Amino acid sequence: VRTRTILPVITLVAGVTLAIQVSGAGGHDDQTGPTGVSGTDIGRAAQGPDYSLKPCGEGFAQFHVGSSFQGHVLNTHTRFCTKPDPEPSLAAGGGIDPDSLGRSNFDSYVYGTCEAEPDQACAPPLEIQSWPACERSAADYNAGPPGQAKRIEPIDTFRVRGVPARFYEDMSLELSTNAVTVVIWGHSRDQLLAAAKALRTEPAAPFQAGPGHHLPPPVAGAEDGTLNC
């Protein structure tokens, strides 16, 4: 199962890696190249985590908090889905680094606005990102010097609306529900909790969840990075 899951990724990755090393500068997320490489070229990928990707056109439950929240009107609703950019690293033993198999694949609702000066930027009052759990889970985060990287841990874990919730120091709250990882970016813990209680799905979502009600529990693998797309 493991080999089958990562084989398409391996094939893509090998080509991209060759293209990067041959072409040097200039390329970014859309390189292509020759294919064909063994599974051993995926550095840490043979350990169990899943690195498959969901097709950009394939839907998943997208969460929001309605047309406004605490006085902040819905600013934008945007879908992001980029191409992967695989990269070998020393930490992966010279093979493709599994952390380079990730990409942006999420749905974003931004509420309210902020005033950025020229040449600057600012964090909006509230943003809700919904990611396929097979592409983003709490098991994916790590930081630290090469060879000493450690998992980025939440500073608090608890349950909200019946599902696991993780509060991170950067004023974000993550929920695992069904096959989705919901990331709420705010400015205070109280605001984040209020937003979590107001979460709801779009009418066309694979499952329906209204504000205040219990959310579906996470499917197997949604929290530990082993869920197959």
Next chain:
Amino acid sequence: VNASAHPCASLPGVPRHGRRHPSPATDHRTSTLRSWSWRLPVCMLILLLALPATASAEHDGVGSQHYSRDTQRCESGYIDNIVDPVGIMFYGAAAGLGSDGHSRRVDFRLELMEDPDHNWQDIDGGTQWLGSGDQCTVMEHQAGTNFKNEFDGFDEDARYHVRLNQNRFAAPGPQFRTAATPHYDVKTARCGDQVPPHVPPTSEEAPSGYDYARGHVKNDWLAFYGSDKMGDVQNWRNTRRNIQCLEHWQPHSSGRVYWLNTDD
């Protein structure tokens, strides 16, 4: 916690701050050491476990320090002034003198790079800060490419730009580190330099100005200094979108961070 119960609490020759000092009498030291013999290995183990944690604590799990700031206020959990996501960590054993010895080295080596389209150079840009440990320090150096006309499909001039901040908390040490916030600047008439949500702008599948610039710096670095300079790829989860002065531009980072080696 009862301090005296700690295996290292009053170990002979090891005061509370951990430095050894001479013991006054040999016979007293011998008998004391015997009584402490069981605690020695435990204490050593605790000290060994504590060392790497201290060495890498400057960024581990501290998500609000994964962004630059537009004011000199960087306390943990405060995110009202965050600007650009950290996208690259440069690291290496060699550095110049001074508290910016490593970021200066990175700056110098960035400015040596060339690719068919760009010439990296020393540039000036707005001042920003970065937090590490309990410090909030200015981005010491900046490098960028020359502005190019109507580049990558934009109507305006555009360039690559990176600010550099040496992590004082990690240095001096076996590895110096410099955090970098690579981004793609589009020079707008109304708002100055702005980071677009997509490069090129016409493709919704195209990466953001943060991801695009991070990839470009990485590609140039590996092409110029060798493909073996990619130390690690990590996911720092700093994917929060920001709002530019051009309000409809709300770019994000994919959360990826490259560790690029700076040694020869």
